[in-house]
Amino acid sequence: MVSTLKYTFDAFFLPGISESEVKYEEVVYGDxxxxxxxxxxxxxxxxxxxxxxxxxxxxxxxxxxxVGEIVEVLDQVGSNWEDRNYELRKxxxxxxxxxxxxxxxxxxxxxxxVLEMFKRKDNKSNLTRMLWAELDxxxxxxxxxxxxxxCDYLVRAxxxxxxxxxxxxxxxxxPIVSLTRGLLVKSAQLGKVASEEPYFANLxxxxxxxxxxxxxxxIALTYWxxxxxxxxxxxxxxxxxxxxxxxxxxxxSIKKRIPHKTKLIxxxxxxxxxxxxxxxLIDESTAREVAELAALDTSLYDQQGCLSxxxxxxxxxxxxxxxxxxxxxxxxxxxxxxxxxxGKINVGKSSEIQQLRGTYEFKDxxxxxxxxxxxxxxxxxxxxxxxxxxxxxxxxxxxxVDDVSEVRGLVMPIAExxxxxxxxxxxxxxxxxxxxMGRIGATNIRQVGKxxxxxxxxxxxxxxGLRDLITRWVSIER
Amino acid sequence: MSGIDSEFIRKLDEDIxxxxxxxYERGVSESEFNDMAIRLFxxxxxxxxxxxxxxxxxxxNPDNITSWEEIPGVVADVFKDIPLTCFPVERAERKFMxxxxxxxxxxxxHYIDAVGMHFWRRSVYVTAKHYFFxxxxxxxxxxxxxxxxxxxxxxxxxxxxGEWVENFxxxxxxxxxxxxxxxxxxxxxxxxxxxxxxxxxxxxVAIVSSSFGCVHFLDQCKNIGLKFNLPKGxxxxxxxxYKGKSRELTKEELYSSLKETTGIHEAxxxxxxxxxxxxxxxxxxxxxxxxxGKSELRYKPNHPWTRTIAVDPETLERLPKGKIxxxxxxxxxxxxxxxxxxxxxxxxxxGSGFEIIGRVKGGEPRGCSLDYNEFVIVQK
Numbered sequence: 120m121v122s123t124l125k126y127t128f129d130a131f132f133l134p135g136i137s138e139s140e141v142k143y144e145e146v147v148y149g150d151x152x153x154x155x156x157x158x159x160x161x162x163x164x165x166x167x168x169x170x171x172x173x174x175x176x177x178x179x180x181x182x183x184x185x186v187g188e189i190v191e192v193l194d195q196v197g198s199n200w201e202d203r204n205y206e207l208r209k210x211x212x213x214x215x216x217x218x219x220x221x222x223x224x225x226x227x228x229x230x231x232x233v234l235e236m237f238k239r240k241d242n243k244s245n246l247t248r249m250l251w252a253e254l255d256x257x258x259x260x261x262x263x264x265x266x267x268x269x270c271d272y273l274v275r276a277x278x279x280x281x282x283x284x285x286x287x288x289x290x291x292x293x294p295i296v297s298l299t300r301g302l303l304v305k306s307a308q309l310g311k312v313a314s315e316e317p318y319f320a321n322l323x324x325x326x327x328x329x330x331x332x333x334x335x336x337x338i339a340l341t342y343w344x345x346x347x348x349x350x351x352x353x354x355x356x357x358x359x360x361x362x363x364x365x366x367x368x369x370x371x372s373i374k375k376r377i378p379h380k381t382k383l384i385x386x387x388x389x390x391x392x393x394x395x396x397x398x399x400l401i402d403e404s405t406a407r408e409v410a411e412l413a414a415l416d417t418s419l420y421d422q423q424g425c426l427s428x429x430x431x432x433x434x435x436x437x438x439x440x441x442x443x444x445x446x447x448x449x450x451x452x453x454x455x456x457x458x459x460x461x462g463k464i465n466v467g468k469s470s471e472i473q474q475l476r477g478t479y480e481f482k483d484x485x486x487x488x489x490x491x492x493x494x495x496x497x498x499x500x501x502x503x504x505x506x507x508x509x510x511x512x513x514x515x516x517x518x519x520v521d522d523v524s525e526v527r528g529l530v531m532p533i534a535e536x537x538x539x540x541x542x543x544x545x546x547x548x549x550x551x552x553x554x555x556m557g558r559i560g561a562t563n564i565r566q567v568g569k570x571x572x573x574x575x576x577x578x579x580x581x582x583x584g585l586r587d588l589i590t591r592w593v594s595i596e597r
Numbered sequence: 598m599s600g601i602d603s604e605f606i607r608k609l610d611e612d613i614x615x616x617x618x619x620x621y622e623r624g625v626s627e628s629e630f631n632d633m634a635i636r637l638f639x640x641x642x643x644x645x646x647x648x649x650x651x652x653x654x655x656x657x658n659p660d661n662i663t664s665w666e667e668i669p670g671v672v673a674d675v676f677k678d679i680p681l682t683c684f685p686v687e688r689a690e691r692k693f694m695x696x697x698x699x700x701x702x703x704x705x706x707h708y709i710d711a712v713g714m715h716f717w718r719r720s721v722y723v724t725a726k727h728y729f730f731x732x733x734x735x736x737x738x739x740x741x742x743x744x745x746x747x748x749x750x751x752x753x754x755x756x757x758x759g760e761w762v763e764n765f766x767x768x769x770x771x772x773x774x775x776x777x778x779x780x781x782x783x784x785x786x787x788x789x790x791x792x793x794x795x796x797x798x799x800x801x802v803a804i805v806s807s808s809f810g811c812v813h814f815l816d817q818c819k820n821i822g823l824k825f826n827l828p829k830g831x832x833x834x835x836x837x838x839y840k841g842k843s844r845e846l847t848k849e850e851l852y853s854s855l856k857e858t859t860g861i862h863e864a865x866x867x868x869x870x871x872x873x874x875x876x877x878x879x880x881x882x883x884x885x886x887x888x889x890g891k892s893e894l895r896y897k898p899n900h901p902w903t904r905t906i907a908v909d910p911e912t913l914e915r916l917p918k919g920k921i922x923x924x925x926x927x928x929x930x931x932x933x934x935x936x937x938x939x940x941x942x943x944x945x946x947x948g949s950g951f952e953i954i955g956r957v958k959g960g961e962p963r964g965c966s967l968d969y970n971e972f973v974i975v976q977k
Binding site for chain 2: 469470471474477
C-alpha cells in the first residue's frame with residue numbers, strides 16, 4: 120500500500136531511556152491513514168530500566184516536594200492548557216479527533232472537562248479541595264505529621280513508591296485523572312496507554328515537563344499489547360499499586376497475575392442511566408429543559424463513558440408523557456449533534472445501529488426517533504420496562520415507569536455494574552431514591568445534565584480514588 | 598391494498614417460477630424483474646402483517662412504488678424476534694434456523710410454507726445446476742456435513758446439501774459427518790479414503806463443505822503431508838465463511854492451497870453464499886465461466902430473479918459499483934416471507950452481481966454455514 124502519512128506522533132514518555140535503546144512501531148489512525156503514532160516495542164529488559172529510572176527520579180525529586188508545591192505545578196500545567204495558543208493543546212485538538220474518531224468539538228469539550236480539575240475557585244485550587252475531600256484532612260498530612268482533624272493524634276499518609284496504571288481508551292481524559300492522583304501522593308508511575316487512544320496522556324506528561332521536568336520524570340508512559348505477560352509481569356512485580364481500567368475480562372486477568380503484596384484498584388465495566396420524575400414533566404418548557412440536559416448527558420463521549428446513560432426511565436402521570444419526553448429528547452439530540460457532532464464510527468457499529476433500528480420498526484408499543492440519513496443518534500421510546508444496555512454511539516431508550524420506586528427492581532439485574540444515575544427529582548424523593556440505589560450498588564447520583572462532569576472530590580466507583588492509593592496511614596499519640 | 602386476489606397470486610407465482618425455471622436461458626429483462634418485484638412486494642405487504650405495519654410506519658404505499666429499489670430491506674435481525682410470514686405460522690413446512698454463533702440463545706428463524714418451499718427447492722436446484730453442475734447430470738458428492746434429517750434443527754444449508762445429493766449425487770455419494778455430542782464430527786479417515794479412491798478410479802468428486810471446514814482439512818493434510826491429484830472435473834464448494842472457527846484465508850489463498858492439496862483447479866473451487874433468511878443461494882461464477890471460456894473476475898452473479906446491492910451503512914442508500922457497503926438481497930424466490938433482506942455482510946456490487954467480503958466487525962459472526970464445532974480428522 121502506498122503510504123500517504125502526513126504526521127507521526129510519539130505516544131510514549133520514557134525518561135532515562137535514549138531513543139536508540141528501544142525499537143518502535145507505528146500505529147496508523149484515521150480514514151485516510153493520515154495520522155500515525157509511534158509506540159515502543161516494549162521488552163522486559165527496557166521496562167525494568169524504565170522503572171528504575173522513574174523510581175530513582177521520585178526518590179531524588181518528587182518525594183521531596185511538598186504536596187503544596189505539586190499542586191502549584193499542576194495548577195500551572197492546567198492554566199497552560201487553558202491557553203488556546205498552548206502548543207500541546209493545539210496538538211491535542213488537531214490529532215485526537217483522528218486517533219479517537221471523536222469529533223473535534225467533542226475532544227475540546229472533554230479536554231475542557233478534565234481541566235476543571237486544575238481550576239481555581241474562590242481563590243482555592245480544585246486540586247486542594249479534592250485533596251481535602253479525599254483525605255478528610257489537611258493535605259499536608261502527605262508531607263509531615265499533622266493533627267488529625269477532630270481527634271487527638273498526629274497523622275501522616277504515605278503514598279506508594281510505584282504505581283502501574285493500565286488505561287482504557289474510551290474516554291480521553293481518564294489517564295489524566297489517574298496520573299494526577301499518583302503525582303499528588305508522590306509516587307513514581309508507569310502508564311500503559313490504550314491502543315484506541317495512546318496519545319493524550321503523553322501530551323499531558325509533556326505539559327508537566329514544560330513546567331517542572333523533575334516531576335515529569337517520575338512518570339513513564341508506554342504501550343504494550345494488553346496481556347503481554349513477559350512485559351506485564353515485570354511491571355506488576357515492581358508495582359505497589361496497580362490501577363486498572365477495563366472490561367471484566369481485563370480486570371479478572373490482571374487480578375490473577377498481580378503479586379500478593381500488590382494492591383489492585385480496578386475501575387471495571389460500569390453502567391449508568393437516568394431518571395426523570397414527573398415533577399419535571401409539569402409543563403412543556405420544563406420538560407424541554409430537562410430533555411436538553413438529558414441529551415447532553417447521552418451525547419457526551421458519544422455515550423462511551425461509564426458515566427454515559429444507557430437509557431432514561433421517565434415517570435408517567437406528569438403533564439408531559441414519557442413518550443412526549445422521548446420526542447423532546449430526540450429534538451435535543453439533534454441540536455446537540457449540530458453543536459457537538461458524534462464522531463465517525465466503523466461500519467460494524469453503523470450496521471449494528473441499523474439492525475437495531477430495523478428490528479424496532481417491527482415492534483409494538485415503541486416509537487422510533489432518529490437522525491435522518493445517518494446513524495448519528497437514535498431515541499427509542501419503548502414501553503417494555505426492563506433495563507437494556509445501549510450499543511452506545513448515541514442510541515438511547517426512553518422507558519416509562521409508574522413511579523421511580525419501580526426502578527430499583529428493574530435495574531437489579533445489573534446492580535453490580537451500576538455507577539452514575541442522572542436524576543431530575545425533587546429533594547425529598549431524590550434522597551429516598553438515592554438511598555434505594557445506593558443500597559443496591561449505584562455510586563454516584565448526579566443531577567441530569569451533569570452526568571458527564573463529575574464534581575471535585577467525589578467518590579470514584581464507590582471509593583475515593585486518591586485515598587485508595589495511600590499505602591499507609593501512620594499515627595503518633597503522645 | 599386492492600386487487601390482491603387468488604388470481605393475482607396465481608399469476609405472480611407462475612411468473613416468478615417461470616423466471617426461476619427458465620430465466621437463465623431466456624433471460625429476464627430489468628422491467629420484467631421490476632414488475633415481478635413490485636407485485637411480490639404488494640402481495641407480501643397484504644399477507645405479511647408485521648411487514649405491513651413496518652411499511653406503514655415507514656410511510657410507504659406499495660401502490661406507489663415504481664422501482665424495486667424503493668422497497669426497503671428488512672434487517673436480518675428481525676428474524677430473531679418474530680415470524681415473518683405470508684401465511685399462518687402453524688402452516689410452516691420448514692423452520693430454518695440461523696447458526697447463532699455468537700448468541701446461541703437468540704437464533705433467527707425463517708418459517709417457510711409448502712408453496713415457499715417449492716420456490717426454495719426449485720431455486721436450490723436450478724442455481725446449483727447452473728453454477729456447480731452445469732456439465733454433469735450426476736456425480737459423486739462428498740458432503741462434509743451430516744444428512745439433513747439427522748440435524749437437531751432445520752438448517753438451510755444442510756437441507757440444501759441434501760437437495761444436491763438427491764438431485765445431482767450418484768448412488769455412491771456420501772455424507773461424511775455426523776452430529777456428535779459436542780458438535781459435528783467429520784470422518785476424516787473415510788474422507789481421505791474416498792479421495793484416494795477417486796484418484797485411483799478416475800471418478801471425479803464434488804466436495805461440499807463449510808469454508809472453515811475446508812481450511813481445517815487443508816491444515817490437517819499439510820500437517821501429515823497428504824496430497825491428492827483428483828481427476829479432472831472434480832470440484833469444491835465452500836460456504837458460510839469462517840465464523841472465527843478457523844484461521845481466515847482470502848479466497849485466493851484458499852483456492853490456491855486447495856489446488857495444491859487436491860489438484861482441483863481454482864476455477865472449480867466455488868464459494869457459496871447462502872442466507873437462512875433468503876431462499877436463493879449465490880455462487881461464484883468461476884466454474885461456469887471456465888466452461889464457457891469466459892474470462893471474468895470471480896464474483897457472484899445475480900440470478901434472473903435476484904438483485905443484490907450494497908448500501909451505505911450510514912444512509913442505507915445504494916452505493917455505486919465497487920464501493921463497499923452492507924449487502925441487501927432482493928430475492929423473488931423468498932416468496933412466503935420477505936423479499937428484501939438487509940444483512941450486515943460487507944460487500945460490493947461488481948459485474949452483473951456482487952461480492953461478499955465478510956461479516957462486519959462489531960457484528961456477530963453468522964451465516965448459514967454448518968455449525969461445525971470442530972472439524973476432526975478422526976485418525977482411528
